[in-house]
Amino acid sequence: MTINPTQNLIFDPELIRHYDQPGPRYTSYPTAPHFDxxxxxxxxxxxxxxxxxxGRPLSLYFHxxxxxxxxxxxxxxKVVTRHHEWGTPYVAHLDREMALTxxxxxxxxxxxxxxxxxxxxxxxxxxxxxxxxxxxxxxxHLLPEDQGEYGIEIDPRALEPxxxxxxxxxxxxxISIGVQDLDAAVQKAVHREQSFALTADVIDAARxxxxxSVSLDLIYGLPLQTPESFARTLEAVLALRPDRLSVFNYAHxxxxxxxxxxIPDADIPSPDTKLRILAESxxxxxxxxxxxxxxxxxxxxxxxxxxxxxxxxxxxxxxxxSTHAGTDLLAFGMSAIAMVGPTYSQNIKDLDTWxxxxxxxxxxxxxxxxxxxEDLLRRHIITxxxxxxxxxxxxxxxxxxxxxxxxxxxxxxxxxxxAKDGLLHLDAHALTVTPRGRLxxxxxxxAFDAYLAQKSVRYSRVI
Numbered sequence: 387m388t389i390n391p392t393q394n395l396i397f398d399p400e401l402i403r404h405y406d407q408p409g410p411r412y413t414s415y416p417t418a419p420h421f422d423x424x425x426x427x428x429x430x431x432x433x434x435x436x437x438x439x440x441g442r443p444l445s446l447y448f449h450x451x452x453x454x455x456x457x458x459x460x461x462x463x464k465v466v467t468r469h470h471e472w473g474t475p476y477v478a479h480l481d482r483e484m485a486l487t488x489x490x491x492x493x494x495x496x497x498x499x500x501x502x503x504x505x506x507x508x509x510x511x512x513x514x515x516x517x518x519x520x521x522x523x524x525x526x527h528l529l530p531e532d533q534g535e536y537g538i539e540i541d542p543r544a545l546e547p548x549x550x551x552x553x554x555x556x557x558x559x560x561i562s563i564g565v566q567d568l569d570a571a572v573q574k575a576v577h578r579e580q581s582f583a584l585t586a587d588v589i590d591a592a593r594x595x596x597x598x599s600v601s602l603d604l605i606y607g608l609p610l611q612t613p614e615s616f617a618r619t620l621e622a623v624l625a626l627r628p629d630r631l632s633v634f635n636y637a638h639x640x641x642x643x644x645x646x647x648x649i650p651d652a653d654i655p656s657p658d659t660k661l662r663i664l665a666e667s668x669x670x671x672x673x674x675x676x677x678x679x680x681x682x683x684x685x686x687x688x689x690x691x692x693x694x695x696x697x698x699x700x701x702x703x704x705x706x707x708s709t710h711a712g713t714d715l716l717a718f719g720m721s722a723i724a725m726v727g728p729t730y731s732q733n734i735k736d737l738d739t740w741x742x743x744x745x746x747x748x749x750x751x752x753x754x755x756x757x758x759x760e761d762l763l764r765r766h767i768i769t770x771x772x773x774x775x776x777x778x779x780x781x782x783x784x785x786x787x788x789x790x791x792x793x794x795x796x797x798x799x800x801x802x803x804x805a806k807d808g809l810l811h812l813d814a815h816a817l818t819v820t821p822r823g824r825l826x827x828x829x830x831x832x833a834f835d836a837y838l839a840q841k842s843v844r845y846s847r848v849i
Contacts, residue, residue, distance in 0.1 A: 395678035396821040397665045401807060406657075408845040409828045411681070412772060413704045414730060415765040416755060416837050418723065421732055425754030433729040433756075434490035437714045440727070444491070445499035446526065447705060448480065448518070449719030451737070452509040454544055457578045459566075459608060459636055461643045463721040464505045465737055473514040475741065476719075481521040482744045483718045488525050491716070497526050498710045500558075502538040512546045519556045532559045532598065535690075535710055539564070542588040543580055550588070554595040561592050562601040567608055568619040575609040575653060582622055589626055599689070602628040606663045607636035609653035616663045617670070624674050630685045631676060632706075633667055635660070637846030664849065680772055680827055683707055700773040707773070720750075728757040760836070763788070768831045775819035775827065800833040825849060 410417045451465045452472060465472070500522070510518065528534065537560035538553060565585055566578060573579045589600050602623055606616060623631070638654055640646040655663070668678070676684040677692050683706065685691045694700040694709045701711035704723050717724035720740040723732045731754035734740040743750040757765065763786050770777055779790040791798065805812040809823030810830060819830060826849070832838060 394821055395668060395672070395824050397668050397825065398808075398822045399661055399665065401809065401822055402661065402825060402849050404807070405804075405809070405826045405829045406847050406849045407829065408847050409832050410835070410838075410845055412768055412828065412831055413702070413706075414723070414725070415768045415835070416757070416761060418730075418732065420837050420840070421730060421753040421755045423753045425729070425731060425751070425756065427749045427751045429729070429754060429756065430724070430726070430731045430749055430751050431490050433726040433731070434487065437727045438490075438492040438495075440714070441492075441495065443496045443498040443710070443713045444526065445703070445705075445708075445710060445713040445715040446497055446501070446522070447715060447717045447722055447724075448502050448507075448522075449504065449717070449722040449733075450476070450502055450507040450510060451505035451720055452476070453504070453506045453541075454509060455577065456645055457566075458576045458645050458648045459605065460645060461637070461639070462505065463735055470509065470511050473510040476737075477510065477514050477518040477521070479741045479744050480518060480718050481525075483750070484521060484525040486744070486747070486749050487716060487718070493525070494527055495714075496534075497528050498534050498713050499705075499708060499715075500528075500534060500536040501705045503705065504539060506541045506544050507538050508541055508545045508549060512549050512552060515549060516552060519552070523556075528557060530557075532557070534559075535708065536560065537562060537599075537601075537705075540588060540592075541580075542584045545588065550591055551595060554592075554597060559597055560599040560601070561588075561597055562603065563588065564603045565619075565623060566603065566605045567611065567616065568622055569611070569615040571610050572608050572615065575649065577648070586626060589628075599629045600626075601630035601632065602626070603632045603634065604667075605634045605636045606667065607638070607655055607660045609649050609655075611655050611659075611663065613659065613662045613666055617666060620667055620670055624670070627686075629689045630679075630683065630691065631671065632683050633664070633671075634682050635664075635846065635849060639846065661849070678824060679707055680775070680824065681707075695773065698774060702769055702772050728762060730755045730757075764834050764836060767834050771817075771819065771831055771834075772827055775824055777817040779815055779817075794834070797833045801830075804830060804833070 451463060453464050453466050454468055456466045536558045538558050539562045563585060568582050638646060671684050677687055679685050679691050679695060690709050691707050701708045703715055715725040720737050721733055721735040731751050734750045734752045740750045767777060783790055801812055804810050808820060809826055810820055811818045
């Protein structure tokens with residue numbers, strides 16, 4: 387079957403209804419619920435020391451948790467406050483955390499990737515942001531002339547005059563803006579009121595300053611949404627011509643995320659309505675020329691993500707899709723997750739405890755994991771499927787010195803059933819996800835997840 391390049395995704399409602407089950411989002415494998423408190427500061431220090439021998443470039447993530455307003459749908463680790471002065475001790479603690487980390491990291495290793503997430507990174511006052519940027523430049527070897535992928539999440543409602551230029555002058559070249567929905571009733575229902583004009587003004591300013599990529603986030607399935615209202619939101623957003631667009635499924639899990647208790651169950655669109663919103667959104671995006679990258683993400687054909695996917699060099703980590711594979715990810719801030727060599731480590735989630743741990747001269751590690759050889763193999767498979775929608779058995783066998791079919795004998799029945807249903811093609815040489823199966827890539831990856839049966843974890847549905 388020949389697929390138009392801009393029609394790389396086929397929406398099949400019957401397949402989706404059949405396979406739309408809860409499952410991990412696979413920002414990592416193994417996923418965070420399987421991290422263990424036995425992985426401590428000493429384990430992270432050892433992983434950092436060992437990583438220097440590799441000479442791998444670095445990726446830096448900074449979690450800036452503060453938000454002035456509580457969005458009811460949010461499942462992020464955050465601190466809601468109007469006290470912007472709280473940012474001052476926080477960035478001082480980040481400087482301390484970088485210093486403690488740098489004691490174990492070769493400072494000549496270049497920073498290929500840098501990301502500020504949250505929370506609301508632009509909650510910081512401009513002076514605090516300037517201090518943080520200076521600290522990063524003091525501790526790490528940053529790349530000049532936009533050679534790196536340096537991105538930040540922007541809330542247009544929390545952006546001091548001059549901050550955008552400060553970020554651009556430092557070297558940030560990508561911005562991501564949460565829009566979620568432009569309908570006034572929906573915005574009020576989720577306690578996030580943000581005008582289209584404000585969003586458009588920030589995008590225009592960013593482009594004038596030379597930011598090379600703009601990404602916008604939308605969420606379908608929010609309270610009071612209808613197919614018609616979301617279509618209006620999408621039409622307005624597409625007029626801004628973002629380079630990348632994410633269309634996330636709202637997972638209503640109020641027992642896990644208490645702020646969601648403020649959203650009445652009766653206001654949530656029905657499953658059929660959500661499917662219609664998704665189907666119509668995909669059709670609109672394809673007609674506008676966007677490619678489906680995977681896992682809710684779309685991009686224009688000339689965007690670096692789309693180019694990397696065509697070239698087979700696309701990668702995915704805790705910050706989402708990236709063009710920079712082969713880095714060690716160092717993470718700073720409360721709750722932040724690092725990926726160094728064959729390890730994961732997550733920082734303490736409580737703000738005060740995170741800070742006092744740093745004050746005592748210790749890295750604030752709460753839990754983590756050292757991956758086994760089998761974990762690394764399955765992580766590679768899941769990453770390649772999420773990025774390439776294809777797995778070449780000969781290359782896999784050579785890289786990991788195995789024979790795919792006997793090694794994954796327990797996975798084959800599920801894969802063969804999905805092949806019969808049209809989600810994928812499976813032959814002696816490769817596993818190839820079909821355009822009909824791409825929306826269900828999380829479900830396909832679950833066939834390779836050896837941890838699913840080991841711990842009772844409630845996941846969101848894959849669609």
